[in-house]
Amino acid sequence: MILFAQHRLFALLLLTALLVACGGGEGTEGKAVADPDDGVLAGLLAAPVTEEQATRFLWKSAFGPTDESIALVRRLGYAGFVDRQLNLQTSQYSNYLMEPYGYPGRTELDGQCAQHGTESTRVCLEWIYEKQRAPSVIFFKSAVHDPDQLRLRVAFALSQILVVSMNLDYRTAYGMRSYQQMLRNMAFGNYRDVLMAITMHPYMGAWLDHAKNTRQAPNQNFARELLQLFSVGTYLLNQDGTYQLNARGELQETYTEAHVRDFSRALTGWTYPASFMGANLTQADDSHDTGSKTLLRGQILPANQSTTADLQGVIDNVFNHPNTGPYVCRQLIQFLVTSNPSPAYVARVVKVFNKNSSNARGDLKAVVRAILLDSEALNPPDAAGRLLEPAIASAGLVRAVGGASDGAYLDEMSFAQGQRPFAAPSVFNFYSFQYQLPVNGRRLQAPQFAIATLPAVTARLQYLDNLLSAGGAPADTSLPQGYRSGTQLSFPARWLQLAGTNVDALVDMLNVRLAGGVLTPASRNLIAAQVKALPGVSSQDQRGRVALAIFMVAATPHFMTHR
Secondary structure, three states, rough: HHHHHHHHHHHHHHHHHHHHOOOOOOOOOOOOOOOOHHHHHHHHOOOOOOOOHHHHHHHOOOOOOOHHHHHHHHHHHHHHHHHHHHHOOOOOOOOOOOOOOOOHHHHHHHHHHHHHOOOOHHHHHHHHHHOHHHHHHHHHHHHHHOOOOOHHHHHHHHHHOOOOOOOOOOHHHHHHEEEEEHHHHHHEEHHHHHHHHHOOHHHHHOOOOOOOHHHHHHOOHHHHHHHOOOOOOOOOEEEOOOOOOOOOOEEEEOOOHHHHHHHHHHHOOOOOOOOOOOOOOEEOOOOOOOOOEEHHOOOOEEOOOOOOOOOOOOHHHHHOOOOHHHHHHHHHHHOOOOOOOOOHHHHHHHHHHHHHOOOOOOHHHHHHHHOOOHHHHHOOOOOOEEEHHHHHHHHHHHOOOOOOOOOHHHHHHHHHOOOOOOOOOOOOOOOOOEEEEEEEEEEOOOHHHHHHHHHHHHHHHHHHHHHHHEEEEOOOOOOOHHHHHEEEOOOHHHHHHHHHHOOHHHHHHHHHHHHOOOOOOOHHHHHHHHHOOOOOOOOHHHHHHHHHHHHHHHHOHHHEEEO
8 A cells, every 4th residue: 555656646735735824714712812810811721621622732742642641631631731741750862872982991882882782893883973863863762752741842942942963973972962961951940051051061062163262262153152042132122022123113133243252252261071971161261361351231241250250151141131031932932832922922921931930030940831821822812833843743643643663763754854853954953933934914933834845745745654554664773773673653443443433533533633623624524535435344454544544634734733
């Protein structure tokens, strides 16, 4: 059976609608309210959660739904589920063969390789030093299986704001795993601590030339991106994320080239640690510029301060800038909930960033809770929703249909669509968070559409077809023997039973599981008719029907653009 060839035209016709589906239409649960204190939000949080609502919520707060997570959201409610996720123990990315380049003690390394069955040392070393996809593979394994789903979603969002990349071949897989585990550990911590941690991490030091930055020739790469991408952004913002305009109606720049020069001077005097094993950059005080520096909003770092004092001053300066809250919070909302949050939604979340219940600034746990438990997240308005980016769609679909994966096939699938996690083409991520599409006479932000090209979408359908037609994907033999398991799709028995006895009920169930119950009647009926056209007597026939139903629902804009 070749699903893709048989139903290619149907899928591509549906994808035509995808190009305009990001923003239009009414929210399925009514209008969002501007003020969450009017009792509507309390009602949303107190009301019983339907299966459709739980599924939609899990596409925001996890890498897709499972039977268990749907039941948990319905039992605990939205707030109970989020609080449970916020307090789960942090999972660790697999450490298989993530040793640093130049690992001290070749004998010890050989011994570790020998633990992985019959793999030769040559193959083991090749995986360590040459396979740039290693961090992405372990990411997908975690995305499908790890329990701390919300933490991983937030860490993945942070990885696309605070970008480092494997796209240069001298970056070690071990260093990337260390950086991404750091983001995962700190995903519910304080944003100031996150800014300090990325500044001191050797991988960032290599990526943006921050390490070995000297007073004789201060390198501006990290200083510029710290300002432009990691904290305050390019233009002054109001606390609701809208731009501040001057008297002539023009945007106002947040910083100048003089600021970039002084920030780069303040950040001189750091170098690589003697051993990379979990160590931060270390001081090289003789390379530090000890002159005075002018930071944002006129703050002066006095002359003759230490390397550490200047660093602390830089981080405090950008962290406490009024722009940082709206700049960071708006992107987190876009990654988790909707590409077009209203200014009121942004303002409510920024208020929490600026001051949590303990009057602390930058509490990411409180910010994430505010994002997910806002009226605009639970009761989407017009123009709400987002396109599922390849990594989330790939991992989420396997979770949603009861699958398991070692991550290798999902890495290939996402890469074919233009997104290999932790391997962005530049510090600007895979796409700009400001990318826009024209929709019904308006221009709406739709960041993920920047990489939703026809070749990328076609590749998604081809990989999905291959996966469903075969019932999974074989193990990747380049993985160490002890870690290769392939990708399996184990359709629940009730799905197979419905495929033989009640196709309409099967499609309705998949509509809920994959699309949150928002398929149009026309799409639902067309999919059911296509599935009924297949034989449905034998168990193999029933698996084929389930596979085709999944393929066709996943090809609709209702799956790819979640509200």
